[in-house]
Amino acid sequence: MKYFFVYAHPEPISLNGLLKDEAIQALTAAGHEVEISDLYAMKWKAVADGEDFPERDRATPLHYPSESGKAFKNGTQSVDVAEEQRKLLWADVVVFQFPLWWYGMPAILKGWVDRVYALGFAYGVGEHGGARWGDRFGEGVLEGRKAIVAVTVGGRMSHYGPRGVNGAIDDILWPVQHGILFYPGMTVLPPAVLYEVERSSEESVKAMVRVYVDRLLAAQTTEPIGYRSQNGGDYNDVQVLKPELSPDARGLAVHQHEPAFVSNTSLGTSGKYTPQHFAPTSRE
């Protein structure tokens, strides 16, 4: 299979660097093909602005989505953007690997999304209006591909459980997993979430590498997160979930087939940390 890593970490000699290197080595050894966009190493342009469209009419105010759509259609996109789109289309499995910074992606990775997800490529695809609102959430140009988030977290696992103070990790990752990866049609696999990475022993690091590599190697056979598809009959004509579905559920879990998926809900043992990666469990 073809794995495409979108990777964001500023320091090669780091846990993230090690995880990435080990993952690529294991995948290659198993006969898979790998491409990587190491955003820091590439000095990826993070900020979406008018410079992305050198051919645009500078006499008119910039409307980023329109310019993005025009450039995509006319083949006048920045070379860097077009190249990332090519990699996405090439891949069978797209891996987003990053450290969780302020409950989200580092800016450089967010800027990869802002720029690469052009109008006509990742959104604005299909019919828009009335009962239908685009080929998205289950459909789209990246349909058929799998996506997996691999994220390192400084905080403790208990803080990210269903009632942990930070909010459940599934909910924190919702904008990335549902809003960015599922949106253009990718199937989203359970994330590899590695906690308390600032104080991990050598043994813990080995376990983390093992978990991450296992997740990647098993991509083809892993049960994905059961997000409901937008145009599959679960939502009404203004894209609101029909009342008879998940009637008793609350929160973002309503948008998953039951039983709704929860990642890594068990508590890390403070002070005596060993990574604990549990099978998905259900949440009501």
Place this chain on the structure above:
Amino acid sequence: MKYFFVYAHPEPISLNGLLKDEAIQALTAAGHEVEISDLYAMKWKAVADGEDFPERDRATPLHYPSESGKAFKNGTQSVDVAEEQRKLLWADVVVFQFPLWWYGMPAILKGWVDRVYALGFAYGVGEHGGARWGDRFGEGVLEGRKAIVAVTVGGRMSHYGPRGVNGAIDDILWPVQHGILFYPGMTVLPPAVLYEVERSSEESVKAMVRVYVDRLLAAQTTEPIGYRSQNGGDYNDVQVLKPELSPDARGLAVHQHEPAFVSNTSLGTSGKYTPQHFAPTSRE
């Protein structure tokens, strides 16, 4: 009062530009003081990397949080970062205004957070260990300040309701409102969320300006989102919400005092849009 706008939009001649200008004018006319960080106009450095610490030892691998903490403590931070911290400390009300791009902040604004929220300033403050895990979520260096998110959204309001396909807007904004604004101690006011901005009539724009300005002017008397404070007794000694609190609630709403706040839940009328901004309602 002192209002500090952190503003991210690439085009001055835009709805966002208009909203920002009108808001600042109205606040100034009402006798308030205003500072603004117009991140695009400032060409804000979005990417957190080793260049943020010119004095660091380049022979050792970069560990961003440590360098950030050292620079903050020693007064060797980048001038741009220190200046933003000064504005945050100066302010009574911090306004985050941005277009919702891929269910989050534009990269330039995320990069503002990544860089300005230094270790020792926004996190790593207070006692860490066992039953206590920092002065955060209700405590912290920015305690006493109010924060408000003002966000323009291309999509329809129905898509962002409690069962809308994108996920509820409160849950999408959770990483920003709870994870970034509440974390260092700010009190978070209900957001000003403006939907379907791509097809708004002149009348709609006027209504949006009015809603936005009203929200800002009322900051001092508005009931904030009732996020539970971490160290106020609601969480146990591994920062998990005590079982007797919100026992029947699910999702991120458990972290709010009951009745949990929901913003703008009513549906926009497709095709015949008029902005509808409703009082907060409760959610179970």
